[in-house]
Amino acid sequence: MGENVKVIVRCRPMNQKEISNKCDTVVESGAYEVTVLNPSARNAPRKSFTFDNVYDGLSKSETIYNDMCYSLVESTLEGYNGTIFAYGQTGCGKTHTMQGDSNLMNEPSKGIIQQCFDHIFETISMATNVRYLALVSYLEIYNENIRDLLIIDEPVTTSKNPVNHLLKDVPGVGITVPTLTTQAVVNAKECYNWLRIGNKNRITAATLMNEKSSRSHTIFTINLEQIQGSTPTHPMLGGIRRGKLNLVDLAGSERQCKTGTFGERLREATKINLSLSALGNVISALVDGKKKHVPYRDSKLTRLLQDSLGGNTKTIMISCISPADVNYDETLSTLRYASRAKCISNLPKINEDPKDAKLRQYQEEILELKRLLVESQQQGNSESTDDNYRQQQRRLYEETLKMPQQMTEKSKRQVSAHEIDRNLNKNSQLEGEDFQLQVQKRVDIIKHVLIGGERVNDLQLKERHRMRKLEAKRIAHALSRIVSEDRDLLQGHYSSIQQEINIKNDHIKRCAQKIKMLEREVADLNSEFQLDREDYLEEIRNLGRNLKFYQILLHKAQPILRKSGKNW
Structure with a gap:
């Protein structure tokens, strides 16, 4: 049975720069709905989007994890594939959501990735008759090159990239990077250490919108192989399952006029925007049932996320947005991407007896x-x-x-x-x-x-784990009940003819409102396309002026260079 991609929205609070510039808030959030106001036309209709969950600026990463991510990680421990990725404009809190603050060992500052580490190894330590092998890898997609972030004896600079790891499509496994360094880990502390090492090798730079802007996409992968019916004394008996968890921190989309990038930073931004555009095209193609071809091969990012979007994976998309009016266009674009991603259907299944385990x-x-x-x-x-x-x-x-x-x-x-x-x-x-x-x-x-069962007698840990699992099931049941209620109405379960007439009249009204909203959205998309077109044209003009300047400079300098050459 298919399972749709779960999409949640997190709106960060105003940052200091936006407060000092006296920016207005254009985002209003509810339990499952986000409403955006147009700052240039206050009388314009509000744009509303519905998602699986919505979190405001006061929400904590721990709440997001317990509500939405906990059940997905539990599934990974059972042998499913899972992906959690953050998407949004640069400076909207994607890295903060995924990795928390720089002090990784501080409990309140932990991001989604650190909480996954704690959850996985706590659960493994309580396992009975199951032994696990945990393997981690960490890669970076920088300027469409794949870099290994866990190589500690060969530092890589931004200007030179000695190794570009190649992708390989392995039957029965999917898209992999076979030359990537893989490390075995036996506890969460070792995962923290490898994450810290990888982040030191990651490429970041300052822009006008973010003092430490990510210039690349990163994917931290945890492979969990397990043997059923095993014990510490007999660890190699039973059947094998394998779950894989991808934790993705995407670089943010950005406009050159806002970030003030040039030179190397501008080239990085161009590659980032192209890969995110390819991701948007993949999402659109998956949602549009008429398109048979899905352009996964347009970028390395979409190739690596191929199984997460329309494949054998349970996927959560965390869309990070800004509440400031100056970021209205980018916020609206992010919400549109997220709204489309909700309609992507995956087919997750337990990975039984993998041949390359x-x-x-x-x-x-x-x-x-x-x-x-x-x-x-x-x-x-x-x-x-x-x-x-x-x-x-x-x-x-x-x-x-x-x-x-x-x-x-x-x-x-x-x-x-x-x-x-x-x-x-x-x-x-x-x-x-x-x-x-x-x-x-x-x-x-x-x-x-091989790990598992180290804390099998810890009753307090077991009770805490049980309560968290029950709460995650309750939230998942509430979401499924909302979907089932809508499905019952669409299938025509009515108690009387009058109820049917009223419900269908309401449905017609909602459809008419939706048509108007879609018409406005088409107009907004055309306007957004025009803005992007003007932005790219301005960038081309700047590059053309620079090229012409260097050509004139070289032409003027040629006689002097020739004369100097004769004197030598």
């Missing part, structure tokens, strides 16, 4: 290691000195002892690659006891990255 590789490796242990013990008992057997034993040992890229720092300290090389170089042939010890260490390393 890392847990499956660990299962096979543990079986191979156990076989080697048995053979080693048997060989030791018979006191055989067969060189061919020892060479085969060493080869298999080296293959199974390769350190995976996903190993945690704690695990690496237990058996470091340097220590393994030193031991292998010291002895040309592995002794039976050393071999058994190293193989057992390898098995322990694999078991260490």
Whole structure:
């Protein structure tokens, strides 16, 4: 059964600059509705939009998470794919919503991403008969290039981008970046650390609208592989499921006349706007049932979000807007995008028995290691000195002892690659006891990255988790009841003919009002298109003037350069 993208709106409070400029508020928010006033024509009809939930400037990220995101993350722990992404104009609070303040460990300042970390690992710690493997990655789309933000030994500058990771469409998996660094994590603290490392590598810059404007889109991904029916003593038994959670912080759309960007910043803004425009085209194509082609390939962003928009994913879109009258056009544009996104239908399903699961590789490796242990013990008992057997034993040992890229720092300290090389170089042939010890260490390393059930006896944590889950179910039930009531009316469940006449007359009135609203929206869109066109034309004129200036400067400087060249 299909499930629509859930869309919520968050309106930030006035910032200091807007207060000092004495800007008026043009946004009014209710429980599920946002109304926008036209500041240039006070008598113009108000524009109203209905969403799954609406939050004003006093709302906290924790409230948004408990109301809307909690159930989605619970689904990810069950094996579904999930995506939460923030969209909106630059300076409207997207990064604040997703990542909170810079002090990540401060409870009131936590964003959606940090609360996902806490929720996931709390739930895993209470799991019974389930073992999890948690893998994280963090990428950035900068100027249509994909950068790995978890590379800590190779810093990347804004002017030079040494690595552009390529996308790959893997059957049964979807669009992936196979060369991306993936790290295994065993608790929320390690996730905080990797997020902090990635944010240090992220590209930001100051503009007139935002002192620390994001110049790129970022996607923090948590892959949760789980083995059903497993215990800490027998962790590799049962079937495998895999859930994936994408946490997306988009760069903001921006106009050059407002941000005052030029040079490198202007080029970044152009790429950002093009990718967001491609995202808007994908949303429009998915909503318009007449279009068979969806332009996912128009940008790297839409390719990576392909499964989140119209695919096998539960998706939440957080639309961030500004209440100030100077941002009226951008606010209206964001609300239109969000309103269209509500109509996108996804088909989420549990990912059962994925063929490329890392847990499956660990299962096979543990079986191979156990076989080697048995053979080693048997060989030791018979006191055989067969060189061919020892060479085969060493080869298999080296293959199974390769350190995976996903190993945690704690695990690496237990058996470091340097220590393994030193031991292998010291002895040309592995002794039976050393071999058994190293193989057992390898098995322990694999078991260490499998987590689950550490706090299964914490009754207080279980009760808190149960109450939060019940509240999330209550909110989801309330939303579904509203939808079902509308569906019943459309299907014609009436108690009398008079009730049917009244309801259908009301429906006709609402349709007439909707037609008028759509006609006004078409006129507004034409006006908005004209503004965008003028903005781009002005940008082209500026670039043309700069080009002409440099051509004249080069022409004037050529005789001097030639003369200087002769003197040399």
